[in-house]
Amino acid sequence: MRPGYGEIRRLPAAEGTFPLVKYGRTEMRCCTAALAGLAWLLASIGPAGAQGDVKRYSLTADDAVGDSVKVESTLATKVKSITSDPEVKIPDTDSVERKRFTSTVLSVDSRKKATAYRQTYQTYRSEPAEPTDPSGGLHSVEGKTVVITRKGDTSAVTVQNGTISADDRKELENTFSRRRNYLPAHPVAVGEGWDVDASVLQSAFGIQGGKQAMHGTLAETTEYRGHLCARLRLTLDLDGPTNKSGSTMRVNLQVDVFYALDLHRLLRVTLTGPIVAHTKASGVDIDSTGSIAGDETYEWLKISGAPVPVPAPK
Numbered sequence: 001m002r003p004g005y006g007e008i009r010r011l012p013a014a015e016g017t018f019p020l021v022k023y024g025r026t027e028m029r030c031c032t033a034a035l036a037g038l039a040w041l042l043a044s045i046g047p048a049g050a051q052g053d054v055k056r057y058s059l060t061a062d063d064a065v066g067d068s069v070k071v072e073s074t075l076a077t078k079v080k081s082i083t084s085d086p087e088v089k090i091p092d093t094d095s096v097e098r099k100r101f102t103s104t105v106l107s108v109d110s111r112k113k114a115t116a117y118r119q120t121y122q123t124y125r126s127e128p129a130e131p132t133d134p135s136g137g138l139h140s141v142e143g144k145t146v147v148i149t150r151k152g153d154t155s156a157v158t159v160q161n162g163t164i165s166a167d168d169r170k171e172l173e174n175t176f177s178r179r180r181n182y183l184p185a186h187p188v189a190v191g192e193g194w195d196v197d198a199s200v201l202q203s204a205f206g207i208q209g210g211k212q213a214m215h216g217t218l219a220e221t222t223e224y225r226g227h228l229c230a231r232l233r234l235t236l237d238l239d240g241p242t243n244k245s246g247s248t249m250r251v252n253l254q255v256d257v258f259y260a261l262d263l264h265r266l267l268r269v270t271l272t273g274p275i276v277a278h279t280k281a282s283g284v285d286i287d288s289t290g291s292i293a294g295d296e297t298y299e300w301l302k303i304s305g306a307p308v309p310v311p312a313p314k
Helices: 005-010 012-016 018-035 166-173 199-204
Strands: 045-051 054-059 068-083 093-108 114-127 145-151 154-159 193-196 211-224 227-241 248-260 265-281 284-303
Touching: 145 166, 154 166, 199 211, 199 227, 211 248, 227 265
Parallel strands: none
Antiparallel strands: 045 054, 068 093, 068 284, 093 114, 114 145, 145 154, 193 211, 211 227, 227 248, 248 265, 265 284
């Protein structure tokens, strides 16, 4: 029988590899939000402005009280590890995380940045579940409603019905700290690009120093789900030592973002790319290669508290 996660933990050399598996399941979803953002992070594309004969788009990052959106996402990760000791075997992993929740902006600050959300989780689970996980891969927030409030550099999480695990609470507490605006500070035309500071993503992956490069481009305007959208292409390259001594990680991701120009809101984010890691545990070298594929869609229910009409079929 192929060993599961419980057996991996008992292998001496697996200690340094397991965090890569965890990144696939837990930290990658934070990077999906950080890279392309949830709709309330990257927010809106402003009205187009003509400069000469070129149409440019101002990308803004405003939130509004009463914004409400249904979010559905999947995040698939695959990891294969090879060790320097033929007696130490680490099984391949292939997992999928699924989330479906509704989020509402409760308050914003003077800069029009959200300071509180209410999120109701209809689905939140990982497949396959760890053999030692009594919940069967079910995250404790499934079926729960939580309120996340920014408190300076930290966040307070209030569960309105029941309790949640320490891991899920910690993830929610990072809601605001991991958010950054990756949009350009100036209007851009189709084909134009901008550079982004990706240091927050280094932290999300546990990479300390080394190379970090992120670039965005307004690739095109295109029809999607009944809306004229701007499609953004973001690329991320990270390469450096991790917070575990002697370990390194390389990440290369490509993200496509679809914004509805009429709604000034995000409709879809897709993410894909490889991860390569090296570590050493109990004197055994471990080389891991993996991939991430994420897909997150947004159905806007209300903007500034006003219902969003369904586009008429064309």
